Amino acid sequence: MKTLSHPFRYLASLLMLVSLFAASCGSKEGKVEGVNMLYGTQSKVWKTDKELSAAGDKVKQTDAQEDERITFFANGQYNMTSPAGAVNGKYTFDQAGKTITMTPDGAAQSNTFNVVTLTDDKLTLKSAAGAELRLEKE
Numbered sequence: 001m002k003t004l005s006h007p008f009r010y011l012a013s014l015l016m017l018v019s020l021f022a023a024s025c026g027s028k029e030g031k032v033e034g035v036n037m038l039y040g041t042q043s044k045v046w047k048t049d050k051e052l053s054a055a056g057d058k059v060k061q062t063d064a065q066e067d068e069r070i071t072f073f074a075n076g077q078y079n080m081t082s083p084a085g086a087v088n089g090k091y092t093f094d095q096a097g098k099t100i101t102m103t104p105d106g107a108a109q110s111n112t113f114n115v116v117t118l119t120d121d122k123l124t125l126k127s128a129a130g131a132e133l134r135l136e137k138e
Contacts, residue, residue: 032118035093038074038100046070046123046135054130069138078102100125 039042047069049061068082072091078085089104093115103110116132117124123135 025062030117031097032095032115035095036074037118037120038093038123039074041074043071043073045138046072047138048133049122049136050134052132052134054127060130070135 048061048065051061051065053059063081064083067072068080071079071081073079076090076092078089078091080089087104089107091100091102093100098115098116098127099112101110101112113125113127115124116126117134121138125133125135127133
């Protein structure tokens with residue numbers, strides 16, 4: 001009897017290991033890691049991967065939008081560049097609340113976004129209206 005239960009224990013252990021491995025290799029979408037993923041060691045440049053409307057429809061990017069970049073710095077500063085110019089400002093990242101608040105220099109008002117995903121190479125921001133901007137590390 002005991003020899004018969006051995007293969008079942010082995011099979012159960014193997015299934016448990018496979019399921020743990022599969023869970024650990026799952027999608028990074030929806031994962032918000034530490035703030036250092038936002039800026040790397042000193043700074044990190046992000047470019048647009050995809051933009052979605054509040055309804056979830058893909059928004060076609062213009063050539064100018066495809067050339068836009070945002071750089072987050074370790075000191076709480078950011079820089080957005082596009083063919084039309086550049087905007088500098090400060091940001092604060094609330095990991096517990098999964099939000100980032102960006103305030104352009106000289107502006108009286110800031111913009112707060114929900115951080116849907118933040119990993120080493122993916123950043124997804126969602127506006128209060130529900131539109132999503134998916135960025136990737138350049």
